[in-house]
Amino acid sequence: MPSPVIGVLALQGDVREHLVALAAADAVARPVRRPGALDGVDGLVIPGGESTTISKLAVLFGMMEPLRARVRAGLPVYGTCAGLIMLADKILDPRSGQETIGGIDMIVRRNAFGRQNESFEAAVDIEGVEGDPVEGVFIRAPWVESVGAGTEVLAEHEGHIVAVRQGNALATSFHPELTGDHRVHRLFTDMVRARGAADSL
Numbered sequence: 001m002p003s004p005v006i007g008v009l010a011l012q013g014d015v016r017e018h019l020v021a022l023a024a025a026d027a028v029a030r031p032v033r034r035p036g037a038l039d040g041v042d043g044l045v046i047p048g049g050e051s052t053t054i055s056k057l058a059v060l061f062g063m064m065e066p067l068r069a070r071v072r073a074g075l076p077v078y079g080t081c082a083g084l085i086m087l088a089d090k091i092l093d094p095r096s097g098q099e100t101i102g103g104i105d106m107i108v109r110r111n112a113f114g115r116q117n118e119s120f121e122a123a124v125d126i127e128g129v130e131g132d133p134v135e136g137v138f139i140r141a142p143w144v145e146s147v148g149a150g151t152e153v154l155a156e157h158e159g160h161i162v163a164v165r166q167g168n169a170l171a172t173s174f175h176p177e178l179t180g181d182h183r184v185h186r187l188f189t190d191m192v193r194a195r196g197a198a199d200s201l
């Protein structure tokens, strides 16, 4: 498959950093703001930011249902931090009216690592990422409280789940797009390529 086209949901959050990381991981990266733009992508990244705001804007821009439909249909997706929250089937402590796209059978807790630790870095060993642990940047990060039978746990930090995969959906509590280490983006672009190869059989 030639370079896959990967969109970055550009409603709010650190969109630019993901575009740069995806380009470095050999994808053609473009921002996605409108439902029509979803048609042209082989995969989608949902960035970090504020999940309540992303939820509100997705509804306002008419993106929520198209996103749910594409993810249900198997579009490869990768969510970081607030993006992980957007991919959760259930939030333990949602703000009133907060919705998710869903796609990963898991329950997440927002801001779980606590105020005193609003931001920290830690080495994280991720299943499927070769070599040294990645540097996990956690910013008011959620953790995954529990997962369903079909959800694979890829990494934990201090006993809490911080990276998961279910089928074509990948999510991390932390922000690999901020580190200059593109191995997690490469893991995702490989997932997108594998899906593209399976589709063209």
Ligand SMILES: NC(=O)CC[C@H](N)C(=O)O
Pocket: 047, 048, 049, 050, 051, 052, 080, 081, 082, 083, 085, 110, 111, 139, 140, 141, 142
């Ligand atoms: N860095 C982040 O994406 C923070 C996530 C934020 N705490 C939320 O609930 O959406």
